[in-house]
Structure formats: C-alpha cells, structure tokens
Amino acid sequence: MHWADAFVRNLSGDQIFSTGISPSGPIHVGNMREILTGDILYKAAVDRGLMSRFMYLCDDLDPLRKVYPFLPDTYEEHVGKPLSRIPAPQGEGTYSEYFLRPFLETLDVINVSVEVVRTTDLYDRGVFAEAIDVVMRRKNDVARILEEISGRAVGKDWYPYNPLCSNCGRITKAKVEWYRFPEVGYRCQCGHEGVSDIRKAEGKMPWRVEWPAKWYALGVTVEPFGKDHGVKGGSYDTGKGIMEEIFGAKAPEPLIYEHIFLKGKGAMHSSTGVVIDAADMVKFAPPQILRFLVARSQPSRHIMFDPGAGLLNLIDEYEKYENLYASGGELDEDARRAYELSRLEQSTEKLSSIGFRHLVTLVQIYPREGDLLEALRRTGEGLDEITPVVRSNIDAIRRWLDRYAPDNVKFSLLEPHEKVVINDQERKLIAGFLESAGSIQWTPEAIHDMIHELIRNSGMQPKSGFAAFYRVLVGKERGPRLGYFLSTLGREFTMNRLSSAINM
RNA sequence: GGGUCCGUAGCUUAGCCAGGUAGAGCGAUGGACUCUUAAUCCAUAGGUCGGGGGUUCGAACCCCCUCGGACCCGCCA
Structure with a gap:
C-alpha cells in the first residue's frame, strides 16, 4: 500500500493537515517535501472520504535570524525584527511577502491547494490570545515540561512570550516584566519599556510553545515535519507534552520525513548554497515531476535528486506510469497511487503525448518552433499545433539543456575548425x-x-x-x-x- | 558525549513493520527489426543486501557492536 494511504488508513473523523515553512528566504526543492507530503496526505484523506482541510502556516512573525548570504549587508539593522515588518530585498512590500509570493505561485503550478495563513494575522486577530493566556499563567508548568522533555534548563525569569519592542522593532530583545491579561509589560535592551497586547501581533510565543499553541488554536490533527523536529526531546516531543498537559488536547499525528539531497552535493540547504529553487524547478521540469519525486519516495528515506540524467529517468518513469494508467495496462499498486497523487488535476492533457526525451532531441534539432511542429506533423504525432503542455515542455527543455542536462543528451554542431577523426x-x-x-x-x-x-x-x-x-x-x-x-x-x-x- | 534516520547491482531503488535466503527501472553488453525519434523488442552480465558478532532449522529483515552519510541535543523556525 502506498505510504499516504497507509498513513491515512489509521485516521478517523475530520482532519486538519498543517504545515509550516518560514519565508526567511527562497523556498527550495528540499522545503517542498514538507508541503507536498502534506498535500499528498490530504489528497489521500479526501480519497478515503474524510472531511479534511489543509493549511499552510507562514511564519512571518518570526525574526530575521541573520544576514543571509543572499541579502545585502544593510540588512544587519533588521536582524531580530519580524519578517513581516522588514522591507523586501527588492521592490515594494515586505520581506516575508517577497519570498512568499513565488512560493505560492509555485504551489498553484504543482496543484497544491492549501489555505494560506500568516502567523502575523493569527496573532493580530487574537486567535492565539487564549493559548497565550494559558501558557503565561502556567509558565512554570510549561517550563517544567520543556526541561523534563528536552533536558534543557529554562531560566528563572523565563516567560513563554517574546514581546515585540514598539521602539526598536525587534522581537528578540525584550524581557517580560509582568503579565496581566491581556497585557504584557516588558523592558527592551534598547532601553524602551512598553506594554504588549497578547490579542495583537505585538509579540509571539517561542517556537517550542507556539507550535502546540497552533495545534490547539487551529485544531490540527496531522502534521508532517522534517526529522530534525522528530528527535527524542525535540520540538515535537515538547510540543506534545505541552499540548497534552497544558492545553488538555491530543497532539497531531506526526509524519516525519527525511531531507532531499542534491546528487553529488549533499543536503539541500540555503546556507550552503546547495539548493535548487522550487520556483525554478518547475521551470525546467514538468510540475508533476516535483510531486512525483515526493510521492514515489517513502518519507523515511532521503531523496537523491539528480537534476541531470536522473531527472530524465524520473520523467520516463512518470510517463510510463501515465501511459499504463491510461491504457489500463499492468501497473503495481504503489506505482499507480504515486502517479495518481502526482498528476495535475487541472489538466487533462497527458504529459507524455510527446515523450519528453524525444522532445529533448527535437528541440536541439529544430531551434525554430515552426520547424519543430513541422517535424511532429511529418512523423505522425498527429499534432496540428503546439499544445500547452508541449509548449511548456519545450520551454523547460531549453532551460534544462542550458543548466542541468548531461553532455550525452546534448549535441551541437562542431565548429568548422574542430578536428575530426575518421579513417x-x-x-x-x-x-x-x-x-x-x-x-x-x-x-x-x-x-x-x-x-x-x-x-x-x-x-x-x-x-x-x-x-x-x-x-x-x-x-x-x-x-x-x-x-x-x-x-x-x-x-x-x-x-x-x-x-x-x-x-x- | 547522547539520540534519530539512512547505507541493497555502475546509478536510482523495492523488499525490512508480521524472518524462509534478493526484485525492478536506468545504464552496460549481445541480438532482432529492409538498423537509429539516442525509438522499439528480446536476451545476458552485474549484488560479500556497509562490516563483524548473536538469536534461529533459516536473517537484507530481529538483537548487539562497528564503519560511513545525514540530522538533532542552540526557547532556533
């Protein structure tokens, strides 16, 4: 049985699937495993007839942690401020929206329909007010749970709330002085003393507390997350403890997934530059393939992503499944499901109407689209025009040839002066x-x-x-x-x- | 130091949860087709299942140790 069906089989009742990715920089293919795993589970749950919702929480109230390599030095002054309160690196708007926009566009392309929720809005609308009130009043119990489960000491004057300083704009520098619903008094390192309203986005809970608060406030029942959170004593464990003891509710079912590696380069990480942008990938490969990459792999195994020859093989495999599926041919259960969960529902046109690999050759022979169409007509593909799927495949292939294609699929005419060896x-x-x-x-x-x-x-x-x-x-x-x-x-x-x- | 996940043919991997002795795709090689859409079809080769030990009649699978890779133990999401 496919992993998504196996997971969903144990669920009953209404489900809320949730994922979260921080918009602190460009979202890469590695990050996409999170949201795709969620989407695949969600679709499997819907197929099983469970009433389900799928939410993506955008952690835009999180502070900018440091000046990332892709940022200008001038961002030093914004370190510690919430992402939703920092200007975009380019153009208008905020930092978080700047990185969120291409991500959401990509989700659309890969057929992920998710309710997008910004954490800043949740705080601003007071959705977390009750949860904050509870953890503030029971801060000693929360601290004890964190200490017991994570084995980490929590300071005496700790509060499960980080106020946003109304003077310097940082969410990392203020210390809580007192709490009386709905107000938190604080003193910031910048010298400012002020008051935050917990019903507004004037501060946030620290990660390990905020996570269960989200589960509680939104009723999350299933959440996939990377194995880094799944460690014993990690944030899922502490979150579960807080969820059960403080909020008196059941923690979501976890699904822990492994990371995606770039073949030959190691784990995908923004900090190391070993990265393929998600928005980018759907421009050099058919969007279904990004889904397929995740859908066909067991979550517990890391994915070796090879954007070169491996990508072509992956597409071959997808097309093979697609054809077998359409013709009613023999296709094993897991492969069938992986295909079903990967295809784009909004399009009825097959990806494989003209094989991708074949197109790779044609595109190189015929630089002009008219010639290419002519060739397709001539060779009996029965094509009268370049269909949308073929058109986008052609565009993808051009980019792919340019950046990732291995030499053995590329060809170009030798320069006249180049030496040839013939007998x-x-x-x-x-x-x-x-x-x-x-x-x-x-x-x-x-x-x-x-x-x-x-x-x-x-x-x-x-x-x-x-x-x-x-x-x-x-x-x-x-x-x-x-x-x-x-x-x-x-x-x-x-x-x-x-x-x-x-x-x- | 402590913990988690992964390690199966050149590459990508199935099988591990409920032990019965390894299956696929790609690649390679050979062949077929009045021989090329780098197509299609057929066949062949290729595996000490990271290594060692244990349990068992029997271990890729369970247990212990070990090596390699990744990740966490930073109130950091």
Whole structure:
C-alpha cells in the first residue's frame, strides 16, 4: 500500500493537515517535501472520504535570524525584527511577502491547494490570545515540561512570550516584566519599556510553545515535519507534552520525513548554497515531476535528486506510469497511487503525448518552433499545433539543456575548425555521399535511404557507418536520426561541412 | 558525549513493520527489426543486501557492536 494511504488508513473523523515553512528566504526543492507530503496526505484523506482541510502556516512573525548570504549587508539593522515588518530585498512590500509570493505561485503550478495563513494575522486577530493566556499563567508548568522533555534548563525569569519592542522593532530583545491579561509589560535592551497586547501581533510565543499553541488554536490533527523536529526531546516531543498537559488536547499525528539531497552535493540547504529553487524547478521540469519525486519516495528515506540524467529517468518513469494508467495496462499498486497523487488535476492533457526525451532531441534539432511542429506533423504525432503542455515542455527543455542536462543528451554542431577523426573507409563513405547528395531530393527519407544504401555497399556495420557522420557533424558516436537531421541542416550547409571535414 | 534516520547491482531503488535466503527501472553488453525519434523488442552480465558478532532449522529483515552519510541535543523556525 502506498505510504499516504497507509498513513491515512489509521485516521478517523475530520482532519486538519498543517504545515509550516518560514519565508526567511527562497523556498527550495528540499522545503517542498514538507508541503507536498502534506498535500499528498490530504489528497489521500479526501480519497478515503474524510472531511479534511489543509493549511499552510507562514511564519512571518518570526525574526530575521541573520544576514543571509543572499541579502545585502544593510540588512544587519533588521536582524531580530519580524519578517513581516522588514522591507523586501527588492521592490515594494515586505520581506516575508517577497519570498512568499513565488512560493505560492509555485504551489498553484504543482496543484497544491492549501489555505494560506500568516502567523502575523493569527496573532493580530487574537486567535492565539487564549493559548497565550494559558501558557503565561502556567509558565512554570510549561517550563517544567520543556526541561523534563528536552533536558534543557529554562531560566528563572523565563516567560513563554517574546514581546515585540514598539521602539526598536525587534522581537528578540525584550524581557517580560509582568503579565496581566491581556497585557504584557516588558523592558527592551534598547532601553524602551512598553506594554504588549497578547490579542495583537505585538509579540509571539517561542517556537517550542507556539507550535502546540497552533495545534490547539487551529485544531490540527496531522502534521508532517522534517526529522530534525522528530528527535527524542525535540520540538515535537515538547510540543506534545505541552499540548497534552497544558492545553488538555491530543497532539497531531506526526509524519516525519527525511531531507532531499542534491546528487553529488549533499543536503539541500540555503546556507550552503546547495539548493535548487522550487520556483525554478518547475521551470525546467514538468510540475508533476516535483510531486512525483515526493510521492514515489517513502518519507523515511532521503531523496537523491539528480537534476541531470536522473531527472530524465524520473520523467520516463512518470510517463510510463501515465501511459499504463491510461491504457489500463499492468501497473503495481504503489506505482499507480504515486502517479495518481502526482498528476495535475487541472489538466487533462497527458504529459507524455510527446515523450519528453524525444522532445529533448527535437528541440536541439529544430531551434525554430515552426520547424519543430513541422517535424511532429511529418512523423505522425498527429499534432496540428503546439499544445500547452508541449509548449511548456519545450520551454523547460531549453532551460534544462542550458543548466542541468548531461553532455550525452546534448549535441551541437562542431565548429568548422574542430578536428575530426575518421579513417579511410569512413572518409570514402562520406565522399560517396557527397557525390550523390547534389542530385537527390533533399528530403529526410531520400537522405536516409541513400545513406543506408551507401553503408550497405561499403560493407560497413550500419552502426559504425552512421557513427562516421555523427563524428563529423556533432563529434559523437550517436545523434538524432540522420535523415531528419541533415534535411534540417540544409543541403548546402551539409555538403560544405562534410567536404571540409574529409579534406582536413 | 547522547539520540534519530539512512547505507541493497555502475546509478536510482523495492523488499525490512508480521524472518524462509534478493526484485525492478536506468545504464552496460549481445541480438532482432529492409538498423537509429539516442525509438522499439528480446536476451545476458552485474549484488560479500556497509562490516563483524548473536538469536534461529533459516536473517537484507530481529538483537548487539562497528564503519560511513545525514540530522538533532542552540526557547532556533
């Protein structure tokens, strides 16, 4: 049984799935595992007939932790301020919205429909007021739970609330002096003394307390999170303790997932620069593939993501499932589910109408879209126009070839001065081609037939005969189907190139 | 130092929870097709299941140790 179905099978009643990703920087493919895992579970729950909601909590009241490598030095002055109160690195608006926007656009592209909730709004609307009041009144119990479960000492004058200083704007510097609902008195390191209203976004709970408060205030029943939170004594454990003892409620069912690694580079991490932007990935690969990457892998295993040759294999696999699914062919249970949970519901057009791998070749032969369409017509794909899926695949392939494609799928014409190695037999073969090339119809079929004929007459192996042409033209042993290739290159160009190559 | 997860063919992995002695895809090699959409089809090779020990009639699977990778033990999300 697919992991999502197996997980959901143990649930009963209405469900609220929740995830949270901090908008502190560009959201990368690694982060996407969180929200996709949530979405896949959510869809599996819906399929099972459970009334479900899926929420994404954007932690935009969290402080800017440091000046990240992608930020200008001037952001030093904003360290410690909430992300929703800092200007965007570029353009208008706030820091958090700046990074949130492309993320939300990407969610749309990959068919994740989630209720987006900003933590700042939750605080501002007083959604957390009750929870804050409870933890403030029982701060000693909360502190005890944190100490017992995490094994970490909590200071005497600790409060489960960090006020936002109304003077310096930092949420990390103020110390609580007193509490009387709904007000928290504080003194900030900047020298300011003030009062926060817990019904407003004038302060926030520390992470380990805020998490269970969210569960409680929103009624979260399922939450996937990275294995870093799942450690014994980690934030899930303390959250569970607080949830049960302080709020008297049941902690959500956890689903702990492993990280995504970039093949050959290590774990994806913004700080190390080992990162592929999520918004970026859906521009060089079909969006379904990002879903598929997560859906087909057990959450407990790390994912080795290879944006080069591995991506092509992944797409092959997806297309294979898609075709088997459509034709009612034999497809094992997990593969079927992985496919169902990966496809985009908003589009009925198959990804594989023209195989991605095939398109990779075509795009390189035919730089002009008109020629490409012509080629598709000619080879019986039955295409009258470039469909939306094909169009976006073409765009994706161009970017992919540019940035991630391995050399063995790329080809380009050799420069005229580049040296080619051919033996006498091969030279003779090409010379033979040149003798007749001027007089035949310059069509793919005619070219192809003639080359076949010549190779047969020469007594060479077909494979090595073709290889001679490829070596001369693209410097490789193999290449796109010769007839089409040469017809596209044009008679004059082909003949000039071949004759100069054999006369070098 | 303590803890968690992962380590299966060149690559990506299934199988581990409920022990019966390893399965797939890609790649490679060979072959077929009046031989190329780097297509398709068929076949072959390739695995000390990270290593060692234990339990068992039997271990990839359970237990212990060990090596390698990742992550946490920073009121940091």
